Amino acid sequence: MIFPITNGRVENQHVNFSGHDSFPRVFLSLTVVNGDLPMVSKVPTNLPPHMNVKFIKKYLGLGDLARARQLFDSILKPDVLSWTALISAYTRMGQCEEAIKLYTEIRDSRKVIPDKFVILAAAKTCANSGDLIKAKQIHGDAVMHGYGSDLILGNALIDMYGKCKYLSGAERVFDELCTKDVISWTSFCSCYVACGLPEKALSVFREMGSSKIMPNAMTLSTVIPACSSLKSLNWGREIHGFVIKNGMEDNKFVNCALVDMYANCASIKNAEVLFHNMPNLDTVSWNVIISAYFSNGEFCKALSKFRLMRSQGVLLNATSWNTVIAGCIDSGKPDAALDLFGEMQQLGSEPNQITLTSVLTACAHSENLRQGKEIHVYFVRRCIFEDLVSSTALVLMYAKCGGLEASHRIFSMMSEKDTVAWNTIIIANSMHGRGEEALSLFRKMIDSGAKPNSVTFTGVLSGCSHSQMVDEGITVFDSMSKNYEVEPDSEHYSCIVDVLGRAGCLAEAYKFIQKMPVEPSASAWGALLGACRIYKNVDLARIAANHLFEIEPNNPGNYVLFFNILVTARLWSEASEIRKLMRDRGVRKVPGCSWVEVNNRFYTFVVGDKDNDQIVEIYEFLDDIRRKMKLAGYFPVTEFVLQDLDGEEKEVSLCNHSEKLAVAFGILNLKGQSSIRVFKNLRICGDCHDTIKYISKTVGVKIIMRDSLRFHHFADGLCSCKDFW
Numbered sequence: 001m002i003f004p005i006t007n008g009r010v011e012n013q014h015v016n017f018s019g020h021d022s023f024p025r026v027f028l029s030l031t032v033v034n035g036d037l038p039m040v041s042k043v044p045t046n047l048p049p050h051m052n053v054k055f056i057k058k059y060l061g062l063g064d065l066a067r068a069r070q071l072f073d074s075i076l077k078p079d080v081l082s083w084t085a086l087i088s089a090y091t092r093m094g095q096c097e098e099a100i101k102l103y104t105e106i107r108d109s110r111k112v113i114p115d116k117f118v119i120l121a122a123a124k125t126c127a128n129s130g131d132l133i134k135a136k137q138i139h140g141d142a143v144m145h146g147y148g149s150d151l152i153l154g155n156a157l158i159d160m161y162g163k164c165k166y167l168s169g170a171e172r173v174f175d176e177l178c179t180k181d182v183i184s185w186t187s188f189c190s191c192y193v194a195c196g197l198p199e200k201a202l203s204v205f206r207e208m209g210s211s212k213i214m215p216n217a218m219t220l221s222t223v224i225p226a227c228s229s230l231k232s233l234n235w236g237r238e239i240h241g242f243v244i245k246n247g248m249e250d251n252k253f254v255n256c257a258l259v260d261m262y263a264n265c266a267s268i269k270n271a272e273v274l275f276h277n278m279p280n281l282d283t284v285s286w287n288v289i290i291s292a293y294f295s296n297g298e299f300c301k302a303l304s305k306f307r308l309m310r311s312q313g314v315l316l317n318a319t320s321w322n323t324v325i326a327g328c329i330d331s332g333k334p335d336a337a338l339d340l341f342g343e344m345q346q347l348g349s350e351p352n353q354i355t356l357t358s359v360l361t362a363c364a365h366s367e368n369l370r371q372g373k374e375i376h377v378y379f380v381r382r383c384i385f386e387d388l389v390s391s392t393a394l395v396l397m398y399a400k401c402g403g404l405e406a407s408h409r410i411f412s413m414m415s416e417k418d419t420v421a422w423n424t425i426i427i428a429n430s431m432h433g434r435g436e437e438a439l440s441l442f443r444k445m446i447d448s449g450a451k452p453n454s455v456t457f458t459g460v461l462s463g464c465s466h467s468q469m470v471d472e473g474i475t476v477f478d479s480m481s482k483n484y485e486v487e488p489d490s491e492h493y494s495c496i497v498d499v500l501g502r503a504g505c506l507a508e509a510y511k512f513i514q515k516m517p518v519e520p521s522a523s524a525w526g527a528l529l530g531a532c533r534i535y536k537n538v539d540l541a542r543i544a545a546n547h548l549f550e551i552e553p554n555n556p557g558n559y560v561l562f563f564n565i566l567v568t569a570r571l572w573s574e575a576s577e578i579r580k581l582m583r584d585r586g587v588r589k590v591p592g593c594s595w596v597e598v599n600n601r602f603y604t605f606v607v608g609d610k611d612n613d614q615i616v617e618i619y620e621f622l623d624d625i626r627r628k629m630k631l632a633g634y635f636p637v638t639e640f641v642l643q644d645l646d647g648e649e650k651e652v653s654l655c656n657h658s659e660k661l662a663v664a665f666g667i668l669n670l671k672g673q674s675s676i677r678v679f680k681n682l683r684i685c686g687d688c689h690d691t692i693k694y695i696s697k698t699v700g701v702k703i704i705m706r707d708s709l710r711f712h713h714f715a716d717g718l719c720s721c722k723d724f725w
Helices: 049-061 065-074 080-092 096-109 116-129 132-144 151-163 167-176 182-194 198-210 217-230 233-245 252-264 268-276 283-295 299-311 318-330 334-346 353-366 369-381 388-400 404-413 419-431 435-448 454-466 470-484 490-502 506-515 522-535 538-551 556-568 572-585 615-631 647-655 658-668 686-699
Strands: 009-016 027-033 593-598 601-606 675-680 702-706 711-715
Touching (some): 080 096, 116 132, 116 151, 132 167, 151 182, 167 182, 182 198, 182 217, 217 233, 217 252, 252 268, 268 283, 283 318, 299 318, 318 353, 353 369, 353 388, 388 404, 388 419, 404 419, 419 435, 419 454, 435 454, 435 470, 454 470, 454 490, 470 490, 490 522, 522 538, 556 572, 593 658, 601 658, 615 686, 658 675, 658 686, 658 702, 686 702
Parallel strands (some): 675 702
Antiparallel strands (some): 593 601, 593 675
16 A cells, blocks of 8 residues: 655545455545654544554554554454553553553453453553552452463462562462462562561572572572571572572672672672672662662762762762762761752752652751752642652651641641651651640541551650640550550650659659569650759659669760759769769760851851851840840849859850850841741750740740750740740
8 A cells, every 4th residue: 555655744645445355444534744653533433453453552662652542442342452552551651540440441341351461461550550459359350261370470460469568469379370480489589578578588489499490680689688688698698609600690680689688788898899890880780889888887988989980970860869868868967968969950960759858858857948948849840749758758857947837738738648647747746845736636647547656656655745745645655555556665665754754743754664564765764864854853863864874874965964963953072973974984975056047058056156257246145135134033044054153154154055146146137037946956954945935025036946855936935845845
């Protein structure tokens, strides 16, 4: 059949198939432009099925899913091949929901009996989507239509159940296969790895060897991660030996899995040797060794390797950037992560949602609200609203940067909320001292059907402790195992000690510790010691401190807190003994510092700081505040000065505290803002707390301050903590 062509274009040519005996008497109106496939303008109703499939496949081959679907929808009775082609295409293009809809349509309409290839296409779709309900239906269809023991379909069903993390389904399919090949065994091993059962994966691998099925490279790259999870260096070495013996040492996937295995087994030297001996180092190989350094605490080596990777011109992909950014965060270097993100943008690399979520986590750790807001704007510009992980990261970022109201707004807009999302908003309210709201959110979480876990209860109980909600806290604690099958751990018991201690029930808190079915942790004794500071109970403080000195002999916070209690009680001799004990053990007090963001830049202050350009104005402001406070009847709480000085020297010493300096600097540089945010690495002292309350009243500014324990929201002379922290 010849089309007349002019300048490479054939337009509006009506193709008459009636002269050919093999075609029915139909007319298909086609438009062919520059060699493109035709755009259907007049749809045939009785074209032979093989022609339908041919045109659909041609369109799909060009990636034109829309035209393929248009042709498919025009067919009155599409055959099974057409259904298969379209379902497979939707799956390949990541449109699993549409693929499942098509399969459901063919299944429910009963117009066409699904063959094994349709079921195979649907199984691959469910593997990609993780839809367990549909997966079970597809398995049922396979059995019903007589394909239950088909090897190719059975392998796909095992893979499908593995990716849906449904072990019993995979086991049933595997057991019903009359014949098993290397793909069957590999998929079965992968299923156990995906379901977090590495021991079973290795057991299946051993059984595979007994069945005389030779593992291939895919099998090995699947089972080696099981050795990583178990940190089983012996098993890993055995498999490495098998790799060398069978000539698979050039396979990059196997090598990368081995590098990761050695790193997870704390054998970084072996990982390095393997990496340097790999024949063809590509991006994946570099990513794995960089991740290996990070996982072994080798931050500098990881960063150096990343720089070397760039200098050698290795192509950086999204995984490369995600690996190094996440590694910096896990290493406690959020600022380095943010710097790398800046480099990534300068090089024109496009961040994906994993990158953005990691950067939001870095912003949360470094309290960088400005950059966190920029990422939020990026989400809005790109219309990324439905991603659960990213939205949860936004909730956490705003909460840790002092923006609790913004956290609530984002949380309320989330269409889907899982346990992690609920935990995040509950913990956010707890750290901001809103225990009632944390408890209310917990009840809403239960009503929504989300299942609480250990972290949920830690968040709720922490909120109860900060808000002195004793009865509510004990009720929640008692309900854990009874109503929700969550066994309390040492962290939950510590929370109850804190609940009782902050409410002044010190004797009850001590009795609770003595009756705990688990060994009291440092958190439990620390909670009791903190309560002793609030209520000035020296006797119980001695007991708690002695336990802490045994459990955490190098934690300076415990010594300083007990020292403060003794100084407040004017037990100078005993306080001196604590100082001597610190010196003898080589324990150094962590220097206090505070920081505040002004004009998109962070300014840090230490006690008695003189380095700031506005230091004269800062001290003048604080002297003025101190005079006004005295006139108003406030007097400095000099018990927080840790030296035996006279009264005036103590007052001067209090004015030097880093949090006061940071607040004063923030107030002096307000420029129309209604609030400032200040952060401190240690607990805020009582005199600073009173002073900042007074400043919030006289200046009329909201001051949000985060110390080592919680957030304080100062406004109109009051603090959200109600003077208990």
